[in-house]
Amino acid sequence: MIVDNPFFILGIPADASRIEIEREAQKLLGMLELGFADAMTYATPLGPQARTPELVRAAVAALRDPYRRLVAELWARHAPAMRPAPPAAPNAPAAHPGFRKQMGWRP
Amino acid sequence: MYAIPYLLFSRLHQAAISARRRDRTWHYLLWSACAGVLAGLMLAFGASLLLLFWRVGLWPLALVVFAIMIAPVVAGTLTRHVFVPLGWLRFAFYGGLASKPGADGEAYALCCAAWAFARKPTAKGEKWLATHRDLRLPLGDAEVVVTGLIAAGRGDDATARALLRSSEMLVESHPAVRELVGEWLAVDAVERGAWAELYDDAMASRWPATPLTYFLEGIAARRVDAEKLPSALELQARWLLAPHRSKTRVLLTTSPSGYVARSTAPEPDSVDVVEPFAVETAPLPRAVAAHLALDVHAPTPSALATTVRAWDAALSDGATHAWLARRALELDAPLGAVDRALRELTTTVTDQLARKADAAHLGAPTSPGPVGDALARRLRHGRLDALETGFSRWAQRRHDGAVRSAIDEWREFVALHAAYSAAVRAGGMELRRLAFPHAFSTGSNMAAWLWNARNEYALSHAISKWLLAEALVVGDAEAIELGHRNTSLSVPTRLGNVEEQSSRTRD
Numbered sequence: 001m002i003v004d005n006p007f008f009i010l011g012i013p014a015d016a017s018r019i020e021i022e023r024e025a026q027k028l029l030g031m032l033e034l035g036f037a038d039a040m041t042y043a044t045p046l047g048p049q050a051r052t053p054e055l056v057r058a059a060v061a062a063l064r065d066p067y068r069r070l071v072a073e074l075w076a077r078h079a080p081a082m083r084p085a086p087p088a089a090p091n092a093p094a095a096h097p098g099f100r101k102q103m104g105w106r107p
Numbered sequence: 108m109y110a111i112p113y114l115l116f117s118r119l120h121q122a123a124i125s126a127r128r129r130d131r132t133w134h135y136l137l138w139s140a141c142a143g144v145l146a147g148l149m150l151a152f153g154a155s156l157l158l159l160f161w162r163v164g165l166w167p168l169a170l171v172v173f174a175i176m177i178a179p180v181v182a183g184t185l186t187r188h189v190f191v192p193l194g195w196l197r198f199a200f201y202g203g204l205a206s207k208p209g210a211d212g213e214a215y216a217l218c219c220a221a222w223a224f225a226r227k228p229t230a231k232g233e234k235w236l237a238t239h240r241d242l243r244l245p246l247g248d249a250e251v252v253v254t255g256l257i258a259a260g261r262g263d264d265a266t267a268r269a270l271l272r273s274s275e276m277l278v279e280s281h282p283a284v285r286e287l288v289g290e291w292l293a294v295d296a297v298e299r300g301a302w303a304e305l306y307d308d309a310m311a312s313r314w315p316a317t318p319l320t321y322f323l324e325g326i327a328a329r330r331v332d333a334e335k336l337p338s339a340l341e342l343q344a345r346w347l348l349a350p351h352r353s354k355t356r357v358l359l360t361t362s363p364s365g366y367v368a369r370s371t372a373p374e375p376d377s378v379d380v381v382e383p384f385a386v387e388t389a390p391l392p393r394a395v396a397a398h399l400a401l402d403v404h405a406p407t408p409s410a411l412a413t414t415v416r417a418w419d420a421a422l423s424d425g426a427t428h429a430w431l432a433r434r435a436l437e438l439d440a441p442l443g444a445v446d447r448a449l450r451e452l453t454t455t456v457t458d459q460l461a462r463k464a465d466a467a468h469l470g471a472p473t474s475p476g477p478v479g480d481a482l483a484r485r486l487r488h489g490r491l492d493a494l495e496t497g498f499s500r501w502a503q504r505r506h507d508g509a510v511r512s513a514i515d516e517w518r519e520f521v522a523l524h525a526a527y528s529a530a531v532r533a534g535g536m537e538l539r540r541l542a543f544p545h546a547f548s549t550g551s552n553m554a555a556w557l558w559n560a561r562n563e564y565a566l567s568h569a570i571s572k573w574l575l576a577e578a579l580v581v582g583d584a585e586a587i588e589l590g591h592r593n594t595s596l597s598v599p600t601r602l603g604n605v606e607e608q609s610s611r612t613r614d
Contacts, residue, residue, distance in 0.1 A: 001455060002399060045399055066440040071448050073434060078392040080399065095300030102354045103294045103319065104191055107228060107260065 006059035006069075007076035008044045009051060014076040018064075025060040029053055045079045113152050113176055120145040121207075128282050128315035135321055136344050146180050153177040182206040186219050187350060194227025196220045196235060208283035211601040214249030215283040221256035222287065228260035245563045246513035247279035247601060252288055254514050259291070268295065273521045275313060276569040278607065279600035282315050289314025293323045297358075302330035322349040326358045391430075394421035398456065406463045412472035418456050419476025422449060449477075457481040465489065470533040487538055490530040494542050497523050498549040505556055513563050520553075520570060536581075543581045550574045551589065558596075568598045572607075 007014050010024050031039035032053050041048040062068045100106040120142055127138035153176030160169035186202030189195075203219030204212050217239055224232045240253045255270030271288045292314070296305035308314065309324035316324065322345040325337040337345065346352060346359050394417035401414055421427055431445045460482055464471065471483035501519060504511075511519075527546055531539040550570050558567035575590025597606045 046402055066435075066438040067444045067447070070431070070434055070438055070440050070444055071451060074391075074431065074448065074452065075395065078389075078395045080392065080396045096297050096358075099298040100294050103290075103351055104187070104226060105222070105259070105291055105294050107226060 001075045002079060003044050003046055003049050005076050006062045006072045009042055009055050009059040011042050014073045021060060021063050025056055028056050045081065113149060116145050116149045116152065120149065131309065131312060131316060133341065136348065139318060139348050150177060150180045178205045179207045191223045191226050194223050196223045196232045199223035211281060214247065214281045218249055218252050218284050218287050221253040225256045225260040233257055241512060244513065246517055246566050248274040248277045249281055249284050250514055251277065251517060252284055269521055269525060276573065277565045278568050278598050278605045279565045279602060286315045286317045289320045290317045293320045297323055302327045306331045306333060318348040319350055322346050322355060390421040390424040391427050394418045401463055406467045406469060408469055411460065411464055411469050415460065415472050415474045415479050415482060418478040419474050422453060422477050453477045453481060457485060461485045461489065468529045468533045470535055487534055490534055490538060491541055494527060494530055495545050497526055498545050502549040502552060505553060513566060516557065516563065517566055524573060540581050543577055543583060547574055547578065547586050554593065564598045565600055568594065
């Protein structure tokens with residue numbers, strides 16, 4: 001419901017009107033047809049995803065249905081903005097790759 | 108008569124090694140020193156006799172002296188430092204046999220051959236090992252260890268780990284074989300950085316320690332910041348005693364960048380989740396943020412509990428219902444769209460959380476609400492169904508007459524045991540009580556069949572012992588009674604009949 005959310009796929013706000021949705025979909029389909037790099041991916045709170053013409057058409061179809069739009073809005077409106085992942089914990093347990101081989105227990 | 112001093116040294120040497128296996132204090136170092144001195148004396152005595160016979164021209168006798176007096180002393184070192192690294196299976200086998208590992212030396216010898224295979228695996232070697240293993244009936248710890256080391260040689264570390272650990276359940280115990288198991292697991296733990304696991308093994312004295320294991324256990328105690336640490340001098344002594352000193356020196360000299368948690372127990376429920384998303388105050392955005400945080404971090408019990416509670420709060424919140432109702436009107440959604448959306452949301456969220464909880468072997472958190480209740484139901488039923496399917500398949504095979512080799516029977520039991528343990532660990536006592544009757548009925552029948560029809564006594568005993576332990580936990584009186592009867596039977600093994608005192612007898 002997040003990575004395949006129609007609003008994220010089309011890159012439009014959750015309060016977009018029907019006209020805005022159709023216009024944005026046509027624009028994206030054209031850009032994808034021409035192979036524009038900007039149109040190849042879309043942003044989600046879980047990181048960028050690959051965008052395809054099939055996904056765009058399915059997203060438009062979903063948003064034409066009031067019930068499906070309602071569910072999509074529920075997620076899109078309340079999803080948080082993406083924040084960079086925290087750095088790795090400094091006190092991670094120290095592994096010793098290759099130790100088994102050194103001790104004669106691995107090929 | 109001339110051999111009497113040698114025999115005396117040899118007996119004392121064996122006694123020192125046996126004493127060392129029972130100890131994990133400074134006595135270990137003392138017994139090791141004694142064993143070393145005695146081995147030196149045996150070597151000196153054997154070499155003197157050999158030289159004497161050689162000088163007087165009795166070279167055939169000199170060869171006999173070498174085979175009887177010198178080879179047993181140097182065989183262990185040769186096996187570890189020459190035959191195993193070169194992958195010479197047969198040499199490793201005879202090296203293990205010559206090192207006089209105690210009763211049923213073939214068991215240890217086969218494990219040494221498997222160790223050489225694990226170092227340099229070949230198809231021919233695997234076939235040789237499998238043939239020799241299958242010839243040894245009934246199944247004992249050595250056959251399981253050989254299979255584990257074959258898996259390690261193939262690169263299947265998870266299977267190797269599970270099989271080697273499973274040997275602890277078998278009543279037949281070759282100390283030299285168990286030492287190899289302990290060393291493999293210790294080295295594997297160090298490679299993975301699983302210091303707490305190694306420390307737990309050391310504290311439980313699960314395996315007799317080789318000098319290398321003993322040294323690594325000392326390092327593990329330092330890494331987990333144990334209450335009782337070996338002194339720097341003792342650690343130096345352990346390092347000196349262990350093989351591969353040039354390679355293990357780095358562990359001795361490097362101070363860890365940070366200590367890892369001492370306990371391997373699950374995290375307490377009060378630990379806060381580190382969310383990569385802004386903490387929201389409204390229930391629904393908070394639930395979505397917690398849900399997404401589970402995708403970013405590995406799920407923990409506390410993170411799952413936070414998410415479930417957040418969803419339950421959001422779905423029972425009046426603001427969520429009001430927002431949905433308003434938007435449904437604005438969008439001209441069909442009648443009943445709000446209830447349907449809430450149901451769909453609950454199902455979707457529960458499905459996703461159940462998948463994550465299953466993958467991470469997490470239990471259902473206590474949270475009365477639509478998501479909490481559905482998740483608890485889903486996890487309990489899913490885990491019970493999976494367990495019952497596994498046990499039924501196991502039982503069905505016996506009825507079908509599909510006889511498998513003893514090691515395959517053991518592998519199936521180990522897999523079911525692991526699945527059962529994971530399920531009850533995640534599902535708690537409630538699931539344990541529900542799962543036990545099926546496990547007990549299937550397990551008891553299989554144990555009886557393996558004992559009576561297959562003469563697999565150690566395997567059968569291990570199943571009965573596990574069932575008894577579980578029966579005691581869930582408090583099933585009938586199963587406890589049967590378990591006590593089964594486990595008190597004398598188990599024929601290659602090391603003699605083993606009769607374990609049941610706790611009831613001890614009481």
